[in-house]
Amino acid sequence: MxxxxxxxxxxxxxxxxSVIGEHWNMLIIRDAFFGLRRFDQFQKNLGIARNVLSDRLKKLVKAGVLAKSDGPGHAEYRLTQKGLALQPIMIAMTHWGDTYMPHPEGKRLTFIDRANGKPIKTVGVYSxxxxxxxxxxxxxxTGPGLRDEQA
Amino acid sequence: MxxxxxxxxxxxxxxxxSVIGEHWNMLIIRDAFFGLRRFDQFQKNLGIARNVLSDRLKKLVKAGVLAKSDGPGHAEYRLTQKGLALQPIMIAMTHWGDTYMPHPEGKRLTFIDRANGKPIKTVGVYSxxxxxxxxxxxxxxTGPGLRDEQA
DNA sequence: AATTTAAGTTTTATAATAAGACTATACTGA
DNA sequence: TCAGTATAGTCTTATTATAAAACTTAAATT
Incomplete structure (x- = not known):
């Protein structure tokens, strides 16, 4: 069903x-963080079927995570403010995978503070x-937006 | 296909x-953080179909996120260390939803430091x-675990 | 022994996905 | 200008995943 x-x-x-939970969405968003902007760039890098990519880009635009604009002879998709705000989630997920499902040869990616070249703090919960x-x-x-429905 | x-x-x-990306998994994990442990608790709280819940619990156990044990007359599922480490992701996702897809009446949930009752810091990326x-x-x-494949 | 509770499994109809072929449109170079 | 190419999709088909409800199994209760 x-x-x-x-x-x-x-x-x-x-x-x-409902926005980022669909298959591929988070990987598309990650690629957008890494600077990819065009349909075929996403398609080739991820190996995603074209119709699925088409559908997901459309939904991400509709959700306000990506913005579509017309470049010279091609469309471009960029992260909006709302999309950029997904970065902590993306980094936390990357870090968890690196820690709990590691590559035998070591870390795959490290996130660096551009200002001083030092690794960022672990994304975590701080007091x-x-x-x-x-x-x-x-x-x-619980806050005012929640009655006795689900959390 | x-x-x-x-x-x-x-x-x-x-x-x-590959572990938390499947439909329902993150909501099952959240419910586990909120203390739910039994098949029917998850089933009723989420409204998930029983066969799907059965399959997801099995996969989460296999992935090492949940551990199954036998309680008195019933099975119990609890977060492992690996599962508990998903908390920053869960909180970051909750926070994003609260900020960018808010409830008209205000915040739904606030996360609190048990020690002093104060809200936690926003989950974010810190230098x-x-x-x-x-x-x-x-x-x-890039680190040693990554050649020139994808990030 | 019969009933209830708990944790699943099976069945069936429907929806989503992948893969590749196809289309539409704008640009490029001869 | 006109063929060729790049880009961004859409369409078709076969397969797989999901939801819902009925069914099963096993243990605990009455």
């Missing part, structure tokens, strides 16, 4: 998944005063 | 997606000395 969409959950995580928190040191509080 | 799996990409992000970095202030360096 139809793949259940998460859009109608009143849940911030499900909302996010207001900057201490790295462990999973069980964190709890949740 | 067969859904292309990302397992064989030499890419940390694709590796992560070695603790400054919040903008997307374009970050670059990447």
């Amino acid at each position: 139809k793949l259940k969409s998460f859009e109608h959950f009143n849940c911030s995580l499900a909302q996010t998944l 207001a005063d900057g201490k790295l928190l462990k999973p069980k040191e964190i709890m949740t509080k | 067969k859904l292309k799996s990302f397992e064989h990409f030499n890419c940390s992000l694709a590796q992560t997606l 070695a000395d603790g400054k919040l970095l903008k997307p374009k202030e970050i670059m990447t360096k």
Whole structure:
């Protein structure tokens, strides 16, 4: 049957998944972070079927993550502000894969602070005063946008 | 045709997606963070079809994200260390959804430091000395685990 | 022994995906 | 100008994945 969409959950995580949760989307977004902008660049780099890429780019534009513009003789897709804001997610996911599903020869990619060439801090959960928190040191509080539906 | 799996990409992000990228997986993991442990708890809370839940729990156990144990008269699924390490991703995704696809009445969930009741810092990318970095202030360096395949 | 609870599996109809062929449009060089 | 090429798609077909509900199995309860 139809793949259940998460859009109608009143849940911030499900909302996010409705945009980036589809197969390929996060890899397309990563490629956009690495500077790819054109249909065929994405297609060749990922090996994605053209119709699927076409559909995903359309959806990502509609969701406001990418913006389409006309370059000289070709279309261009660039990350919007909303798309750029996905960077912590992208980096956290890359870091988790590097740590828990490592390549035998070592790290694949390191993210660097352009200003000083030093690696960035591990993406993690930090307390207001900057201490790295462990999973069980964190709890949740419900806000006005949530009644007794799902979190 | 067969859904292309990302397992064989030499890419940390694709590796992560091969574990958490499937439909429902991240919501199952979130529910596990919120303390759910049993088949029917997940099933009822998410409204997921039973066969799909069965398959996903099996895969998450196989991937080492959840561990299955026998409780009194029922099975239990708990996050492993590897699963707990997904928390920054989960929180970053929740935060993005809250910011860019907000509920009209306000925040749905806030994450709190258990020690002092204060909200955690925004999950983001920080420099070695603790400054919040903008997307374009970050670059990447390839490591030994990466030849000239994809990032 | 019969009922209930829990955790799945099976079945069936529908929807999504991959692969490659095909199309439309604009640019390029002779 | 006109053939050729690059780019960005769309269309077709076969296959695979999903959802929903009914069914099964096993243990605990009454």
